[in-house]
Amino acid sequence: MNEVSFVRTEMLEQEAPPASTVGVIGWLRANLFSNALNSVLTIIALFSVFSLLYGFLPWAYSPTWAAASLSECRDILHSLGREGHFSGACWGVVRDRWVQLLFGFYPSEHYWRPVLAFFLTFAALAPVLFAEKTPAKMIWVSVLYPFVMPWLLWGGTVWTPVVALLGFVVGIYVYRTVTAAMGSLFGLIAAVVAAAIWWLFIASSVSSGLAGILELAMEPVSSRQFGGLMLSLTIGIVAIGFSLPLGIVLALGRQSDLLIVKALCVGFIEFIRGVPLITLLFVASTLLNIFMPPGTNFDIIMRVIIMATLFSSAYMAEVIRGGLAALPKGQYEGGDSLGLNYWQAQRLIIMPQALKISIPGIVSNFIGLFKDTTLVSVIGLLDPLGLSTAIRANAEWNGVVWELYGFIALLFFVFCFSMARYSMYLERKLQTGHK
Incomplete structure (x- = not known):
C-alpha cells in the first residue's frame, strides 16, 4: 500500500499571541504573579503601600x-x-523658612552669587559627564570653574583666583622644562615644588600688588554666614571633585613596587578608614589650628572640605583598587608589548577599564559623601539639619518635626537619585560585554 505524504502549499496566517502573555496582563504575570511565592509577596507589598498611603x-x-x-x-x-x-x-514652616534652608544666613542681596555658582556647576560638569554631546570649547568652563566658584561664594578680590590659577601655569611650565632636560619624574617633582612655592610665598604678594593697581572685587562673605543646602553642596561638590583623582593616586601608590610609596599609601588609607568621619571633623574644627603657625586664620569650611576629601579619597582608593584587581594580567602585558611606559599604559589601557568596572562603587561613595555633609552640624556649621534644629527652637515653630525633615529629605533625594541615575546611564553607555 502506497503512502502519500501531505505537503502544505501555502503559509499559515500569523496568529496573535495569547492575551495573557502581552500587554498589562502579560507584564503582571511575568513580573508580579509568576508563581505562588511572588504572588503572595506582591499582595503583601501592595497592602503595605496602600496602608502607608492611606495614612500619609x-x-x-x-x-x-x-x-x-x-x-x-x-x-x-x-x-x-x-x-x-x-x-x-x-506646611507653613516650609513656606516661611525654605529660603533659609537653601541659603542659610547668606546675605539676601547676594543670593545671585550661589545661584550662579550652582548653574555653573552643571556647565562645568557637562564636558566631563556628556563629552560627546557638548562643544569642545566647553572644557574651558570646567578648567576655570574651580577658581571662579570660590570667588563667587566668598567674594573678595578677583586677583586671588587669578594668581592661584597662575600657580598651575608655573607648575606646567616647570614640568615641561625640567622633563625635557632630566626626565618626567624630576619634572613632576620640580613642578610640585614650584607650584607650592608660588602659592605659599609669592601668590599673596602678587595678588595684593595687582589689587593695588586695579581693584576688582566683590563684597566678602564670611564662612559663618554659609548654611543650608548651599553649604552641603559646597562641601560635597569640592570634596567629590578632589577625592576621585586623589583616590586614583592612592590606589596606584598602594600597588606600587616602591616600598616607601606603598607604605605611605597603605598607612594613610588604613588610618583614615579606621577613624570615623565625625572624629576628623572635630579635629578640623578644634585641633587643626594648633598645628598651624601663630596668627593663621584657617577657614573653617576649608578645614572641613580637606577632612571630607581625605576621608572620601581613602574609600575611593579601595574602590578603584578593586577595579584594578579585576583586570586580567594580559591587559598589563598588552601595554608592555606595545612599548608603553607605566603612565601611558595606565592612561590608555588600565585606568579606563578599571574606572568602568568601579562606576557603581565610585558613585555610591559620592552619594555617601554628599549625605555625610550633614555631620558638619556637630561642629557648629548650620547645614539643613542644623538649621532645622534652630528653626524648631523658635517659639513659632516649636513642635514641627516631620515637615522640616521631609523637605530636607526631598532635597537630598533629588541630588542622590540624580547621581544614581547617571551612574546607570554611564554603565549602559560603556557596556561592551553581552547584554
Missing part, C-alpha cells in the same frame, strides 16, 4: 501653606474638623 495622603493634604506659626496651623485644621497631633501637616 490625608496628613500631607493640608491647607496650611499660608500659616505663620504652628498655632495657626492647628487653628486651620481645627476649623476643618481635623483634630489630633497627626491630623495634618503644617
Whole structure:
C-alpha cells in the first residue's frame, strides 16, 4: 500500500499571541504573579503601600501653606474638623523658612552669587559627564570653574583666583622644562615644588600688588554666614571633585613596587578608614589650628572640605583598587608589548577599564559623601539639619518635626537619585560585554 505524504502549499496566517502573555496582563504575570511565592509577596507589598498611603495622603493634604506659626496651623485644621497631633501637616514652616534652608544666613542681596555658582556647576560638569554631546570649547568652563566658584561664594578680590590659577601655569611650565632636560619624574617633582612655592610665598604678594593697581572685587562673605543646602553642596561638590583623582593616586601608590610609596599609601588609607568621619571633623574644627603657625586664620569650611576629601579619597582608593584587581594580567602585558611606559599604559589601557568596572562603587561613595555633609552640624556649621534644629527652637515653630525633615529629605533625594541615575546611564553607555 502506497503512502502519500501531505505537503502544505501555502503559509499559515500569523496568529496573535495569547492575551495573557502581552500587554498589562502579560507584564503582571511575568513580573508580579509568576508563581505562588511572588504572588503572595506582591499582595503583601501592595497592602503595605496602600496602608502607608492611606495614612500619609490625608496628613500631607493640608491647607496650611499660608500659616505663620504652628498655632495657626492647628487653628486651620481645627476649623476643618481635623483634630489630633497627626491630623495634618503644617506646611507653613516650609513656606516661611525654605529660603533659609537653601541659603542659610547668606546675605539676601547676594543670593545671585550661589545661584550662579550652582548653574555653573552643571556647565562645568557637562564636558566631563556628556563629552560627546557638548562643544569642545566647553572644557574651558570646567578648567576655570574651580577658581571662579570660590570667588563667587566668598567674594573678595578677583586677583586671588587669578594668581592661584597662575600657580598651575608655573607648575606646567616647570614640568615641561625640567622633563625635557632630566626626565618626567624630576619634572613632576620640580613642578610640585614650584607650584607650592608660588602659592605659599609669592601668590599673596602678587595678588595684593595687582589689587593695588586695579581693584576688582566683590563684597566678602564670611564662612559663618554659609548654611543650608548651599553649604552641603559646597562641601560635597569640592570634596567629590578632589577625592576621585586623589583616590586614583592612592590606589596606584598602594600597588606600587616602591616600598616607601606603598607604605605611605597603605598607612594613610588604613588610618583614615579606621577613624570615623565625625572624629576628623572635630579635629578640623578644634585641633587643626594648633598645628598651624601663630596668627593663621584657617577657614573653617576649608578645614572641613580637606577632612571630607581625605576621608572620601581613602574609600575611593579601595574602590578603584578593586577595579584594578579585576583586570586580567594580559591587559598589563598588552601595554608592555606595545612599548608603553607605566603612565601611558595606565592612561590608555588600565585606568579606563578599571574606572568602568568601579562606576557603581565610585558613585555610591559620592552619594555617601554628599549625605555625610550633614555631620558638619556637630561642629557648629548650620547645614539643613542644623538649621532645622534652630528653626524648631523658635517659639513659632516649636513642635514641627516631620515637615522640616521631609523637605530636607526631598532635597537630598533629588541630588542622590540624580547621581544614581547617571551612574546607570554611564554603565549602559560603556557596556561592551553581552547584554
